[in-house]
Amino acid sequence: MRKGIAVSPGIAIGTAYCIHEIFVNPDTKRLADSQVTAELARYESARDRTSADLRALQRKVATQVGQREASIFAVHESILRDAAFTNKIRGWIVDDRMTSQAALHRLLNEYTSLFARTRDEYLKERLNDVRDVVVRLSAHLSEVLQSDSHVLEGPLIVVADELLPSQVVALGNADVHAIVTQGGSQTSHAAIIARSRGVPAVSGIRGILRQVKTGDRLVVDGREGGVLINPDAETIRAYRKLEREFFDLKDHLAENRDQEPVTADGARIELLANINNVADARAATAMGASGVGLFRTEYLFLTHPDVPDEDEQLDVYRQIIAASPNHAVTIRTLDIGGDKTVPYLGHTHQEANPFMGWRSIRLSFEHPEFFNIQLRAVLRSAAIAAEMGGSVRLMFPMVTTLEEMRRVRGMVRKASSQLRRERKPQAEVPIGMMLEVPAAAVSIESLLDAVDFVSIGSNDLVQYLMAADRDNPKVSHLYQPLAPPVLRVLSDVIKTCVKAKKPVTLCGEMAGQPRAFLALLGMGLNSFSMSPAFIPSMKDLAMHITSGAAKQILRRALHLRTTAAVKRFLAEQINEIAPNLALLDSA
Ligand code: PEP
Ligand code: MG
DSSP states (O other): OEEOEEEEOOEEEEEEEEOOHHHHSOOOOOOOGGGHHHHHHHHHHHHHHHHHHHHHHHHHHHHHTOHHHHHHHHHHHHHHHOHHHHHHHHHHHHHHOOOHHHHHHHHHHHHHHHHHTOOOHHHHHHHHHHHHHHHHHHHHHHHHHHHHSOTTOSSEEEEESSOOHHHHHHHTTOOEEEEEESSOOTTSHHHHHHHHHTOOEEEOOTTHHHHOOTTOEEEEETTTTEEEESOOHHHHHHHHHHHHHHHHHHHHHHGGGGSOOBOTTOOBOEEEEEESSHHHHHHHHHTTOSSEEEEETHHHHHHSSSOOOHHHHHHHHHHHHHHSGGGEEEEEOOOOBTTBOOGGGTTTSOOSSGGGSSOHHHHHHHOHHHHHHHHHHHHHHHHHHHHTTOEEEEEETTOOSHHHHHHHHHHHHHHHHHHHHTTOOOOOOOEEEEEOSHHHHHTHHHHGGGOSEEEEOHHHHHHHHHTOOTTOGGGGGGOOTTOHHHHHHHHHHHHHHHHTTOOEEEOSGGGGSHHHHHHHHHTTOOEEEEOGGGHHHHHHHHHTSOHHHHHHHHHHHHTOOSHHHHHHHHHHHHHHHOGGGGGGOOO
C-alpha cells in the first residue's frame, strides 16, 4: 500500500485514469505508418483551437483588465506559431513516429534542459510560458483523445499530479469514484473537489504517476490515506465489503435531508454548503443544506475559456442562486493567487511565498476595474435572488486590516451608485469578511464595526497560525486544525462575535470533520459551512448531542496540551456519541 495524506474519507475501487501524463508518463506508443497523416491533422487541429483560445483571451483581457496584462497571450501565441517549435513537433511525428503528446513531452524536456543552463531570470520566465502553451495544447489533444476512445468509462480513479479546475471540467460527468494526487494536501483543489463530490481522496503520494498507468486497478482508502495498486482478488473482496458499508452509510445519512438541523436539546443550527459550481449547488439542495455559506467564485474564472464579463458572471450567479437551497447564497469575491492563479491578472512571476503574497483581496485592489465588474454582478444577482424569495450575501477573502474593510465597503458603494445611475436592478447585500489571517483574529473586535457578518476560513487560518503551508506535504504534519492554540483562537473569535451579536460561520474543511465539529459546537458556534457531502453526517452528529454536553467536551479539550491528546480525546467522545461516524473521519 502506498501511503499519503487522507484528505476525503471513504473507500473506492476502480480503474486508474492518469491525467497530465505528458509531464510524467509520456506516451511511448509508436505510430504505424498509416497513422502519421491523421496524427499530424490531430496536432494541427489542437493547435488551431489553442490559437483561438489565446486570441479570445487576449481580446477580453485587453478590454477588461488592460493591454499590458493581455500582451502575455500574444507572447504565447507567438510561441505556438514559432516555426522552430512547430517543425520539431512535426518532425518527430513524421520521422520518429511519435504521438503528438510524446512529441510535446520531448520538446518540453529539451527546452527545460536548455533553460536550466541560463542564469537569465527573464529567459527562465519564458520557460513557464512554453510550459503554459504546451499544457493548453495538450488539453486540446486529450479532448480529442477522449472523444476518440472510451477511456472515461466505469468507476474511475483519477490519478494526477495536482488536479486543476480546468481538468475537473474536462472530466464532465465521468464516473469518478476517487481522486489520488502526488502533490497537494487537506485543502488543495483536488481535496476540495473530492469532498464536494463526496468521493474519497488521498494526496501527497510522491511518484505515484510513475507507478500507475491508465487502466490499472486501484483501491483507495480515504480513511487511512492509502492506495493499493493491482491488488489480488481476495484483497479486492475485503475492500468491496468496506466500500458497500461506506455507500450504505452515505445513503442512510442522506435520508435525514428533510429533518431540521437541531441538537439533541433542540437548539437550531445552520448547516450550509461550500460550493464551486452549479452541480455543487444542486448537491447542496439534495443533501439538505439550508443555504450556501461559501460560493468560491474563482472556479468560474479558472474554468472559463477566457475572462467572464459582467453579464456572463451574472448569468452564472443566477444559475447558482436558482439551484441553491432556499436561494440563499454567500458569494465570495475572487480568491486567486496562493495555490490558484489566472494568467491575466499579472501572475506571470512565481512569488517566493505565494500564500503570504499577492493574493485574494490584495490582488483585487490592484485591479479595481476588474473587481468592480464582479461587485456589480453580485449586486445585480441579489435583485434576482430577492425575486426568487432568497438572498445574497457578499464576502471578502483574506481581510487583514480595518482599512481594507473600509476600502471594500467604499468600492461596493461605488458599484451600487453606478448601477443606480444606469437604472439596473440591484439589491442591498450584507457585507462580510473571511477571518483567515491571525492579525484579523487578534483585532476582531475592532473589525466587527465594519462588517455585517464573519466567516472563519479555517483552511487558511490554520496554515498561518501554524506557519505550515496548506499544500506542502512536507509540513502537513504541522497543519493541525485541532492544535491547542488553534482551538484557543477559534474559541476567542467565536466568543467575541457572539457577544457582539454578529453572525458568525465557519466555512473551512474542519466544519465537516466530526471531531472538529464537536469542538466548534462546544464553542457556541451554530452556523457551519462545508462540502455538501458532509452535511447529513454532521446533522446526525448534532442530533446526538446537547449543547451543554458539547460545551463540557470543549472545556476538557481546551485543557489538553498536545494535538494528539485533543484528537484522541475527541475521537473517544465521537465513539460514544455516534460510533458509526468513524468511517467518515479521515486522518
Ligand atoms: C478557508 O480558507 O478556510 C476557505 C474556506 O477558503 P479557501 O479554502 O477557498 O481558501
Ligand atoms: Mg481561504
